[in-house]
Amino acid sequence: MNVVKWKGLGAIMIGLLVVSSSLSITRAKSFSFDSKAVGIYDPHPVFGDDLRDAVPLLAELYVDVHKGAGYLKGTVFMANKTFPIKKRFSLIQSKAFDGYTMIFNNNPNDKLMGLQGNIYKNGTVFLFFEDKRGGLLFIQMYDLDIVSNISKLDIPRKNIDENEWLWKLGSTLVKTKIIKNLKISAPHAYRVFPPTPNPDWTSSTFVTKWFEVGWWRFKTKYFITLELRVHGPPYITHTSPQRIYQVEVKIHDEGTKSKSEETPLLIGDIAQFGPEAVEMGMVVPECDRIIEIYGHTASRYAITLGDVGLSFGFALGPTSLDPITAISLVLSGGLHEEIEPTHPVNAVHIKYNDMYALHPGEYIGTKDIVVEYQYQQYSGVKPLKVKFKVPVYYQLSASQGLRKVGVIEGEVYHYVNHGNTP
Helix, strand or coil: CCHHHHHHHHHHHHCCCCCCCCCCEECCCEEEEEEEEEEEEECCCCCCCCCCCCEEEEEEEEEEEECCEEEEEEEEEECCEEEEEEEEEEEEEECCCCEEEEEECCCCCCCEEEEEEEEECCCEEEEEEEECCCCEEEEEEECCCHHHHHCCCCCCEECCCCCHHHHHHCHHHEEEEEEEEEEECCCCCCCCCCCCCCCCEEEEEEEEEEEEEEECCEEEEEEEEEEEEEEECCEECCCCCEEEEEEEEEEEEEECCCCECCCCEEEECCCCCCCCCEEEEEECCCCEEEEEEEEEEECEECCCCCEEEEEEECCCCCCCCCHHHHCCCCEEEECCCCECCCCCECEEEEEEECEEECCCCCEEEEEEEEEEECCCCCCEEEEEEEEEEEEEEEECCCCCCEEEEEEEEEEEEEEEEECCCC
16 A cells, blocks of 8 residues: 555545545434445454554444344445445444434345444444354444434444454454463462361462453453362361362453453353363372262353263373373263262363353352272372363353453362371
8 A cells, every 4th residue: 555545545544534424314213324435445354453454434324223223234445356245233222322323234245244333422433244254344434414314213222342243353363361260279278277176277379360352443442350279178087088179160250451340251152053071180199099979059040950071080190180081072961960980080071062151250160079088008299280271251241242352271289198197
């Protein structure tokens, strides 16, 4: 693109289009308008894009709205090419910003996929589309009467962010960063025994991850903090050789750059085609065996009960083993069904199908993993090692499905004193 051409494009975009040819026809439950619009086409959108390979465009568009639905059609003029736009959409009043969104109806055969439209109170309209090659089409138009006309209609309200369309464009626009990895283990289990007979201690790892999505001057950033935890006794003895341990992943906090608040991020399997589930792998020391597992639970179930994928490993080393990758899932059981291994094992891999968590305080896990101290010639402080693999999704509004934005992994070591009595 030559310098003159690019200066012209910058003047157009920075000026926030105020010139349009608009004719509004207002009726009781419908209205329409046509407008001349400007925009750009970016063939290779990436995070922090500087638009150096973008191409300017012009468009002539017609919008017709009836009740809460509408129709957009027109022609786009770009370089020496012209092509049509035809899209139906639904209107939603946003709770997240002061305006309205256009949710486009798409099908897999469309050459141009509608990502989102934003209608602001000053009459500015932003339209975002993606073509088959992954290129981004941004169109900006203006109609002074559009907001007053929409306000006369009965429009549903939903919590839709003005930049939600960015999450639909894939991983090239998403940037992630781990900012905290804090481990808290059961304190000094090998030195001081608790004063009460059967206390349970908690060992936790807190992981905070930022998910930022952006293109040009449009950006959104969320964080989510997970607590990966193991709960249970810090000792196991020859007189009490069986102990019960609980494992779970919990949403501890979430929010934006400015504050903690609910976000569209979720963890787990919401029973739509393709999503991955939370996975947990546990390894106990060589002197212990896992003899029973039951009580799989979650704050939310995508179906009535959910189920678990499950498999066991035999005599696997606790310090070097990754139980999630080392043990293939071969069994499936009901959510509340007791599951016993067919032979003594010291490792287990669980996949929590159809279970998910959405808000702080919600969790996914197993209440009861029965560990037995079988080889009592071994003693001392030895850890129960638990590995978590947690997929994170962005939940699109208006039933548009999920977009995977990343995975959070972490380990928890719960130190247990073997062979000594309080």
